[in-house]
Amino acid sequence: xxxxxxxxxxxxxxxxxxxxxxxxxxxxxxxxxxxxxxxxxxxxxxxxxxxxxxxxxxxxxxxxxxxxxxxxxxxxxxxxxxxxxxxxxxxxxxxxxxxxxxxxxxxxxxxxxxxxxxxxxxxxxxxxxxxxxxxxxxxxxxxxxxxxxxxxxxxxxxxxxxxxxxxxxxxxxxxxxxxxxxxxxxxxxxxxxxxxxxxxxxxxxxxxxxxxxxxxxxxxxxxxxxxxxxxxxxxxxxxxxxxxxxxxxxxxxxxxxxxxxxxxxxxxxxxxxxxxxxxxxxxxxxxxxxxxxxxxxxxxxxxxxxxxxxxxxxxxxxxxxxxxxxxxxxxxxxxxxxxxxxxxxxxxxxxxxxxxxxxxxxxxxxxxxxxxxxxxxxxxxxxxxxxxxxxxxxx
Amino acid sequence: xxxxxxxxxxxxxxxxxxxxxxxxxxxxxxxxxxxxxxxxxxxxxxxxxxxxxxxxxxxxxxxxxxxxxxxxxxxxxxxxxxxxxxxxxxxxxxxxxxxxxxxxxxxxxxxxxxxxxxxxxxxxxxxxxxxxxxxxxxxxxxxxxxxxxxxxxxxxxxxxxxxxxxxxxxxxxxxxxxxxxxxxxxxxxxxxxxxxxxxxxxxxxxxxxxxxxxxxxxxxxxxxxxxxxxxxxxxxxxxxxxxxxxxxxxxxxxxxxxxxxxxxxxxx
Ligand SMILES: Cc1ncc(COP(=O)(O)O)c(C=O)c1O
Numbered sequence: 001x002x003x004x005x006x007x008x009x010x011x012x013x014x015x016x017x018x019x020x021x022x023x024x025x026x027x028x029x030x031x032x033x034x035x036x037x038x039x040x041x042x043x044x045x046x047x048x049x050x051x052x053x054x055x056x057x058x059x060x061x062x063x064x065x066x067x068x069x070x071x072x073x074x075x076x077x078x079x080x081x082x083x084x085x086x087x088x089x090x091x092x093x094x095x096x097x098x099x100x101x102x103x104x105x106x107x108x109x110x111x112x113x114x115x116x117x118x119x120x121x122x123x124x125x126x127x128x129x130x131x132x133x134x135x136x137x138x139x140x141x142x143x144x145x146x147x148x149x150x151x152x153x154x155x156x157x158x159x160x161x162x163x164x165x166x167x168x169x170x171x172x173x174x175x176x177x178x179x180x181x182x183x184x185x186x187x188x189x190x191x192x193x194x195x196x197x198x199x200x201x202x203x204x205x206x207x208x209x210x211x212x213x214x215x216x217x218x219x220x221x222x223x224x225x226x227x228x229x230x231x232x233x234x235x236x237x238x239x240x241x242x243x244x245x246x247x248x249x250x251x252x253x254x255x256x257x258x259x260x261x262x263x264x265x266x267x268x269x270x271x272x273x274x275x276x277x278x279x280x281x282x283x284x285x286x287x288x289x290x291x292x293x294x295x296x297x298x299x300x301x302x303x304x305x306x307x308x309x310x311x312x313x314x315x316x317x318x319x320x321x322x323x324x325x326x327x328x329x330x331x332x333x334x335x336x337x338x339x340x341x342x343x344x345x346x347x348x349x350x351x352x353x354x355x356x357x358x359x360x361x362x363x364x365x366x367x368x369x370x371x372x373x374x375x376x377x378x379x380x381x382x383x384x385x386x387x388x389x390x391x392x393x394x395x
Numbered sequence: 396x397x398x399x400x401x402x403x404x405x406x407x408x409x410x411x412x413x414x415x416x417x418x419x420x421x422x423x424x425x426x427x428x429x430x431x432x433x434x435x436x437x438x439x440x441x442x443x444x445x446x447x448x449x450x451x452x453x454x455x456x457x458x459x460x461x462x463x464x465x466x467x468x469x470x471x472x473x474x475x476x477x478x479x480x481x482x483x484x485x486x487x488x489x490x491x492x493x494x495x496x497x498x499x500x501x502x503x504x505x506x507x508x509x510x511x512x513x514x515x516x517x518x519x520x521x522x523x524x525x526x527x528x529x530x531x532x533x534x535x536x537x538x539x540x541x542x543x544x545x546x547x548x549x550x551x552x553x554x555x556x557x558x559x560x561x562x563x564x565x566x567x568x569x570x571x572x573x574x575x576x577x578x579x580x581x582x583x584x585x586x587x588x589x590x591x592x593x594x595x596x597x598x599x600x601x602x603x604x605x606x607x608x609x610x611x612x613x614x615x616x617x618x619x620x621x622x623x624x625x626x627x628x629x630x631x632x633x634x635x636x637x638x639x640x641x642x643x644x645x646x647x648x649x650x651x652x653x654x655x656x657x658x659x660x661x662x663x
Pocket of ligand 1: 088089238239306
């Protein structure tokens with residue numbers, strides 16, 4: 001077994017597990033006992049693959065970015081998850097989980113969302129399958145992300161404000177978990193990243209692994225080899241990164257880079273750079289690196305990107321960090337915004353601000369000249385237009 | 396003196412807990428969040444609870460993200476943290492408490508603050524101030540047994556596990572076997588303070604558990620707020636735990652309201 005896959009207790013090295021209250025034990029146990037078998041079944045695979053192809057629009061292109069490559073003296077491919085239906089990689093996971101929920105006979109879906117991307121992706125698959133959907137979203141985020149709130153409502157989902165704590169993503173996640181405690185039998189919780197109790201991190205990783213599976217085949221076709229020299233993705237909870245890395249984790253000659261949000265700077269007190277600022281602790285039932293006070297209270301992160309301001313990181317990534325398998329690079333708001341604008345001007349692609357963090361790694365000189373590099377473009381920038389407008393004074 | 400200490404450390408279960416669980420009649424256990432309503436209220440609340448006839452007290456260590464709790468306890472935790480409550484401060488406040496209080500004291504908290512304090516140091520400190528047991532809802536049985544129980548056992552601390560209406564019979568038996576004082580029986584599939592009072596579903600669950608004839612007594616928690624729900628919860632069980640309703644009382648009436656509240660629970 002790979003040292004980067006989850007062990008029988010749900011840990012990656014020292015990280016992971018299921019630190020759940022007993023009230024959640026039956027829900028989580030039902031998933032744990034069934035997810036591998038269901039995901040591996042012929043029936044599931046056929047339905048999953050068909051929906052990814054016909055509904056999501058997979059495979060997404062692997063695009064050689066000529067002008068960007070010239071600018072950085074290397075060969076850069078962009079994996080175009082921004083072209084997925086709903087505009088980001090998030091839908092790969094929600095398609096998989098809604099099929100799983102149906103196999104388990106669940107009648108009601110809940111989810112959490114920060115920026116609203118995962119909420120939209122969940123509301124979308126619930127509409128597709130005719131299941132009722134409740135999305136928890138922090139009150140603060142509801143005010144900041146009005147277009148995505150409207151999308152979810154248009155898709156028929158109920159958006160419930162999380163009013164506890166700091167009223168952002170971590171609190172929306174708390175509320176979704178509380179809902180699950182209160183509705184243990186008929187409800188499936190579609191978590192939006194590789195976070196939460198085992199088996200979620202492993203399950204979401206497997207569903208997102210379609211990204212690296214495609215990269216391998218596409219690179220083989222275009223370059224005559226499956227492996228790039230360098231792989232880059234941004235990390236919030238870590239789902240697009242986990243999907244980008246998955247088939248390469250044991251191929252140690254492939255260098256893995258994780259871009260995390262440094263906000264206004266790692267040491268400014270307004271940051272979300274979990275690997276730099278976090279210590280081992282437990283958040284949302286998973287033992288991982290997280291930002292917290294000396295007393296073990298979870299703190300509120302900051303990033304200009306609403307999809308990266310999570311105070312923790314998935315346990316797989318904590319393990320990749322601790323073992324040195326991945327190199328974590330903090331990227332500030334400013335560096336990300338500049339990189340986003342650069343991609344728009346050089347390639348005609350406006351990326352999500354989360355993705356811009358991954359792109360900014362180039363300008364930081366972290367990629368050796370000449371290397372064959374794949375960057376995951378996790379989402380498109382439509383949802384971030386207002387932030388781009390305000391930042392570059394485009395109005 | 397030395398021999399008394401030695402004897403205590405060899406006891407699996409603190410005498411205070413064992414004695415309380417052997418009392419005749421039904422037990423009243425009260426939960427409150429340390430540092431709420433005021434930072435300095437911890438000891439006055441415990442003192443008043445003992446005077447009012449509470450059989451046991453659960454002291455809540457406030458946490459920023461209390462997953463198993465409903466709005467009332469969440470808000471009391473947020474307020475307590477704002478007031479400046481920390482793990483070390485709570486231990487300072489509890490120093491010397493055993494000169495005035497002889498009912499069992501149980502700490503209830505989430506695992507992360509304890510992990511940051513250091514599990515071993517935390518257990519030692521618990522023993523030092525006279526804590527008898529712990530309820531850590533997000534430290535499940537399997538992880539406790541695999542990684543942490545030696546620290547708790549070394550200090551003679553009782554670990555109290557939860558069961559819910561969804562817990563399978565096999566698992567309840569396993570939890571019973573791992574317990575050494577009582578079992579915390581969550582009355583319904585819910586977070587704290589969501590449900591008030593009990594319906595037929597709960598009664599069936601209470602009867603089912605009673606019929607299992609477990610080795611350890613059960614205390615019922617979640618949804619108990621007055622004499623009527625206390626009576627219903629303790630028809631089969633040894634006692635009941637009151638949390639959210641007590642927090643609401645503290646919000647409205649403060650420490651002065653405690654005596655009337657506890658006496659009211661037992662009125663018929
Ligand atoms: C486009 C995009 N990229 C990345 C992320 C970060 O999530 P993750 O780290 O799970 O990929 C989000 C989250 O909302 C997103 O919308």
